[in-house]
Amino acid sequence: MSRYREIVTPAIVAAHIDDPSWVILDCRFTLSAPEDGAEAYAEEHLPGARYADLERDLSGPRDGRSGRHPLPEPAAFAETLRAWGVGPGTQVVAYDEGSSVYASRLWWLLRGWWGHEAAAVLDGGLTAWVAEGRPLTTEVPKGSPGAPYPRPSRAEGVWLDTGAVEAIVSGAERRLLVDARGVPRFRGTTESLDPVAGHIPGARNRPFENNLRPDRTFRSPAELRSEFLALLGERPAGDIVHYCGSGVSACHNILAMAVAGFGVTTLYPGSWSAWVSDTRRPVATGD
Numbered sequence: 001m002s003r004y005r006e007i008v009t010p011a012i013v014a015a016h017i018d019d020p021s022w023v024i025l026d027c028r029f030t031l032s033a034p035e036d037g038a039e040a041y042a043e044e045h046l047p048g049a050r051y052a053d054l055e056r057d058l059s060g061p062r063d064g065r066s067g068r069h070p071l072p073e074p075a076a077f078a079e080t081l082r083a084w085g086v087g088p089g090t091q092v093v094a095y096d097e098g099s100s101v102y103a104s105r106l107w108w109l110l111r112g113w114w115g116h117e118a119a120a121v122l123d124g125g126l127t128a129w130v131a132e133g134r135p136l137t138t139e140v141p142k143g144s145p146g147a148p149y150p151r152p153s154r155a156e157g158v159w160l161d162t163g164a165v166e167a168i169v170s171g172a173e174r175r176l177l178v179d180a181r182g183v184p185r186f187r188g189t190t191e192s193l194d195p196v197a198g199h200i201p202g203a204r205n206r207p208f209e210n211n212l213r214p215d216r217t218f219r220s221p222a223e224l225r226s227e228f229l230a231l232l233g234e235r236p237a238g239d240i241v242h243y244c245g246s247g248v249s250a251c252h253n254i255l256a257m258a259v260a261g262f263g264v265t266t267l268y269p270g271s272w273s274a275w276v277s278d279t280r281r282p283v284a285t286g287d
Helices: 010-015 036-043 074-084 101-114 125-131 162-170 183-187 221-232 250-259 271-275
Strands: 022-026 091-095 119-122 176-179 240-243
Touching (some): 010 125, 074 101, 091 101, 091 125, 101 119, 162 176, 162 240, 162 271, 176 250, 221 250, 240 250, 240 271
Parallel strands (some): 022 091
16 A cells, blocks of 8 residues: 655545545644634535644643643644544545645654654645645544554654754754744744744744745655755755744645655754743844
């Protein structure tokens, strides 16, 4: 059986829409209006899709230091996977409206954090699905929970905490921080979500939008590889550490690097919102 590990086309998903070994998850979400995604799902979604809420399902409790979207508690995420019917042999496909930002968060939780290999993002999301004239439904699939899915053993280093990032900033660890936010937020000229504007000192900026074509599908592996190689310079891909505002859009850059053949690279889940939770940490502005 083929396993899809990065992105997948609407045609492939349509061919497996009734496959019981596939689970489709709708990840639509709006940061400024958290209920919008669930409401959009209720209005229409891909046949057989279940809803994955960024804050309820794909994040854990906030403690004031861990950022706006900390990782879920492992036991809670294992139960979420069980409720969705996701087990070791399941092919998971995540989608959102089209940019794949929220879908990529679920993809990273499965591929990077949980070690579930058969996870992919619907390229172009709901927008691409509709553009091809494919069906939508309001029907919510009946529950078919599987067996408990404990987290597989996995190599260390798929994510870093704030202490590890402090070591990078201090020069004790020679790694490259890459910020997935837009240029104005990176430069510190605007900040709409967090209390402090700017970026982590030493970070480079790679807005996640750069990974996409105008139709919101991913650019070719060759194009992405060329740009990430230029960003890395002489560094190996394993030196890169991705962050954003709260560990969501950074996953888009990780997915793009995987599409480009680099494998799954490292995330700082707390990201900017965790970094600025302590005013003693340094902040940079400008380019």
